[in-house]
Amino acid sequence: MYRSNEQFYNRIFTSAEKEIFYNVLFSRRDVRKRFANRNIDDKTIYNILKAAHHAPSVGFSQPWNFILIKDNETRQRVKDSFLKERLKSVDLLNGDKERKEKYHNLKLEGIMESDLNICVTYDHKRFGPFVIGRMTVEEAGVYSVCCAIQNLWLAARVENIGVGWVSILNNLDLVNILNLPVDIKPVAYLCLGYVDEFSEAPDLEKEKWLKRTSLKDIVFFEKWEDKNNHNWNGFRKLDE
Structure with missing residues (x-):
């Protein structure tokens, strides 16, 4: 079993470690x-x-x-x-x-x-x-x-x-x-x-049962159905 210590809890993860984590997440x-x-x-x-x-x-x-x-x-x-x-x-x-x-x-x-x-x-x-x-x-x-x-x-x-x-x-x-x-x-x-x-993709997506929803369609800013709040322009541009 992997053992952790105080140094592990307080460490900052490297870019390579972050990439591994997201690879695991997206390949589940x-x-x-x-x-x-x-x-x-x-x-x-x-x-x-x-x-x-x-x-x-x-x-x-x-x-x-x-x-x-x-x-x-x-x-x-x-x-x-x-x-x-x-x-x-x-x-x-x-x-x-x-x-x-x-x-x-x-x-x-x-x-x-x-x-x-x-x-x-x-x-x-x-x-x-x-x-x-x-x-x-x-x-x-x-x-x-x-x-x-x-x-x-x-x-x-x-x-x-x-x-x-x-x-x-x-x-x-x-x-x-x-x-x-x-x-x-x-x-x-x-x-x-x-x-x-x-x-490489979820089975139900491959079988065309349903499509993956775009992130921009399910994120609101500050209040329900607000997609145009100018304070979040930087975030919105990431998904363009």
Whole structure:
């Protein structure tokens, strides 16, 4: 495991180190296919989870748990939940036959193909009921778990391991399959494994399901929908 010290915390990162960080960030992918037949060793799993556990959390509550899953029977039950929920979700496309067909052809999970599944959960009672910063924004606890998931995702990318988030699942199914206590909320079901290659673009972008939104279309200055504030001319020119 990488060890840090006071000198590390106070250092200024070099241009080369910054470039490496942004390369990791921009090359992260939601991986659902092309998993290689290779096991992730325990030390690498430990390092990835250690990175996740060092995510920021509201009131330093660290409200996450990680359930590591390799058992094929358990995975198949989760896969069955996915298949059931996928059939339900296709109905939301109404009469769009072409889009329905495209949706059916998308690979949206790697539950059985990946080396490891991880369910990340939220425990709202940890260090509670009073948690600094959560009293007025209750959702901040779940947001904290999402920060841990992002840390996990980036650490996995550094280790050349792909991660896929399976969101087409019924949480009640996960509660039953994983024997979760009533107060524990499943937030993410992740599939991890080495991959043959990382795609140059997200799969849904490559499949022309959606396009990446331009940054200039989603940034406002000072107030909602203000895109022309003269105090931000320098920033606006960067995206021209």
